[in-house]
Amino acid sequence: xxxxxxxxxxxxxxxxxxxxxxxxxxxxxxxxxxxxxxxxxxxxxxxxxxxxxxxxxxxxxxxxxxxxxxxxxxxxxxxxxxxxxxxxxxxxxxxxxxxxxxxxxxxxxxxxxxxxxxxxxxxxxxxxxxxxxxxxxxxxxxxxxxxxxxxxxxxxxxxxxxxxxxxxxxxxxxxxxxxxxxxxxxxxxxxxxxxxxxxxxxxxxxxxxxxxxxxxxxxxxxxxxxxxxxxxxxxxxxxxxxxxxxxxxxxxxxxxxxxxxxxxxxxxxxxxxxxxxxxxxxxxxxxxxxxxxxxxxxxxxxxxxxxxxxxxxxxxxxxxxxxxxxxxxxxxxxxxxxxxxxxxxxxxxxxxxxxxxxxxxxxxxxxxxxxxxxxxxxxxxx
Numbered sequence: 001x002x003x004x005x006x007x008x009x010x011x012x013x014x015x016x017x018x019x020x021x022x023x024x025x026x027x028x029x030x031x032x033x034x035x036x037x038x039x040x041x042x043x044x045x046x047x048x049x050x051x052x053x054x055x056x057x058x059x060x061x062x063x064x065x066x067x068x069x070x071x072x073x074x075x076x077x078x079x080x081x082x083x084x085x086x087x088x089x090x091x092x093x094x095x096x097x098x099x100x101x102x103x104x105x106x107x108x109x110x111x112x113x114x115x116x117x118x119x120x121x122x123x124x125x126x127x128x129x130x131x132x133x134x135x136x137x138x139x140x141x142x143x144x145x146x147x148x149x150x151x152x153x154x155x156x157x158x159x160x161x162x163x164x165x166x167x168x169x170x171x172x173x174x175x176x177x178x179x180x181x182x183x184x185x186x187x188x189x190x191x192x193x194x195x196x197x198x199x200x201x202x203x204x205x206x207x208x209x210x211x212x213x214x215x216x217x218x219x220x221x222x223x224x225x226x227x228x229x230x231x232x233x234x235x236x237x238x239x240x241x242x243x244x245x246x247x248x249x250x251x252x253x254x255x256x257x258x259x260x261x262x263x264x265x266x267x268x269x270x271x272x273x274x275x276x277x278x279x280x281x282x283x284x285x286x287x288x289x290x291x292x293x294x295x296x297x298x299x300x301x302x303x304x305x306x307x308x309x310x311x312x313x314x315x316x317x318x319x320x321x322x323x324x325x326x327x328x329x330x331x332x333x334x335x336x337x338x339x340x341x342x343x344x345x346x347x348x349x350x351x352x353x354x355x356x357x358x359x360x361x362x363x364x365x366x367x368x369x370x371x372x373x374x375x376x377x378x379x380x381x382x
Contacts, residue, residue, distance in 0.1 A: 001360050002226055004235045004288045005108070005136060006267070007094070010242030011086065012292035014312035015343065016256055018073055018325075019046045020332065021054045028332045032299045036248050036256075036306070044252030049073065050325050057252050058260040061268030062315070069323035070271065070283075072381040076311040076330055076346040078294055082338065084308035086243070089293035093349055094135035096370045105139030107369050108234055111357060112140050114365040122231035124190050129218040134236035141183050144190055146221055149202075152194050166192075193230060205280075208273035211265045215239045219266045223273045226282050233361075239263055242292060246303040263290075271317060283319035287360050287382060290315040291349065297341045298332050311343035314352050316381050320360065326379050348375065355379055 019038045020029045030037050038046045038056055046054030047063040053073070055063045065071045079098050083089045092098045096107030105113075112118070112125065126143045128134045137143045146152055154165060166188070173184040202224055210216035215237070222235045241259055249256045267288060274282035295312030311330070328346040330336055338344040350370045355378050357363045366376055 001285045001287065001362075002232055002235070002282065003356065003361060004222060004237070004270070004286070005134070006263075006288060006290045007090075007134070007136075007236070007238050008242050008263070008290065008292035009086075009090070009238050009240040010244075010292070011089075011294050011296060011308055012242040012312065013244055013248065013256060013296040013306050014292070015296065015298060015306075015332075016248070017056050017059065017260060018049075018075065018313045019054050019056065020052070021046060021048060022052050025332050029298070032332075034300070035250050035304045036300050038252040042251075044257070046252070052329075053325055056257065056260045058257040059264040062264040062317075065268060065271060065317060066323060070317055070319065070321050071323055072316040072318075072321045073325045074314045074316065074347055074352055074379060074381060075325060075327040076343055077291070077314040077327065077349050077352055078311050078345040078347075080345055080348050082294070082310045082342070082345075084294065086293055086308075091135065093291065093293060095138070096136075096350065096353075097372070103371075106134065106136035107353070108134075108136040108236070109138055109140035110369045111361065111363055112142070112234075114368045115361065115363045117362050118233070119231065122233070123186065123193060124225060124228075124230035124232050126234040127222065127225055127232060127236070129221050129235060129237040134238075136236060137234070141179060142186060144187070146194075146225070147218070149194050149221060149224060152191060154191060190230065193228065194225075204269065204273040206272050206275060208269040209265075210269040210273075211262050213262065215262055216266050216269070219270045220273075223270055226274060226286075227280075239266075244296065244305050245301065245307060246305040248300070248305045250304065267317060275319075281319075285360075286319060287321075287356055288315075288317040289352065289356060290317070291352075295343055298337060298343065299341065309342035310338045311345040314347075314349065316352070316356070318360070318382055320382050322380050322382060326381055347379070348373070351376055351379060352381065355381055 048054045091101040095103040097103040218237045295309040296306035297309040330344040354376045
């Protein structure tokens with residue numbers, strides 16, 4: 001199984017991604033957002049999911065996957081106790097310990113240390129796309145940070161020294177069995193294989209087209225590493241720019257629409273790229289989970305943006321998804337909002353991740369991965 005965790009940094013406005021379409025909530029939504037509400041008709045109209053909710057029009061590539069049953073939308077997820085601090089909320093979620101930012105490891109690192117179904121040696125069990133290890137993988141010594149496969153090589157002197165340097169380093173790393181020696185040898189193995197197999201331009205499969213920019217490039221890295229069959233189990237990648245306090249965009253257009261377009265095109269390209277046949281059918285063991293630290297307030301502010309909120313949708317994309325809209329919708333009418341301002345949280349974010357861990361990653365050690373969490377019941381998303 002391959003789990004891809006996409007974190008939308010900045011607090012994504014989930015009420016503009018998954019939009020109320022009908023009933024009293026539609027009226028509340030339009031009244032609260034006179035300028036930025038996603039319309040029901042016209043060129044920028046919402047794309048219906050189930051009649052009650054719809055995707056932002058710029059999420060058309062995700063909507064196509066949804067119609068194929070490959071996307072599960074879980075409404076009103078997040079931290080059960082609100083924090084409107086970006087830093088704290090991201091730490092709570094990535095460490096898997098709400099209310100505690102000092103936990104020594106991330107939830108994905110604890111998954112690896114408690115998973116009993118992994119081979120004793122994997123060349124590349126986890127990749128954190130970019131220059132820093134994701135906090136969710138904090139404490140995992142096998143994670144490889146990778147932004148560009150072409151630069152993942154030995155670069156410590158003139159080219160003519162490289163072979164001698166490789167031999168010397170391998171001799172050093174095989175001289176003992178400590179974690180440092182083992183990690184160094186693993187890094188050498190990964191570097192050799194990646195450098196050997198990723199030279200030149202990458203051609204996506206099935207006509208997949210990734211968006212330009214670092215997010216699309218990073219998703220291509222994940223696809224490449226998946227296809228190399230190096231044992232990749234987890235990949236993390238970020239997409240920032242969601243702190244939309246000002247000029248979010250009127251009537252389904254503008255800045256937020258461009259952000260959603262980048263997200264949706266990238267995720268659809270990754271799924272298409274990995275959707276093969278036989279041994280190349282990676283989507284049958286692929287699960288993508290998309291989350292953010294919190295949502296935005298129901299009411300637009302005076303700058304036609306939205307301020308820090310609470311509940312938010314989580315998106316799950318998989319060849320094994322149980323497609324549809326899931327979770328308990330709390331409503332956005334009077335008396336239903338958290339702090340009279342935000343979408344309430346009705347599904348703990350750990351419940352979504354726990355189902356993926358159990359049903360796709362075959363790891364049921366929830367008490368270890370999420371200390372203090374004991375309220376798990378499957379939602380039926382995968």
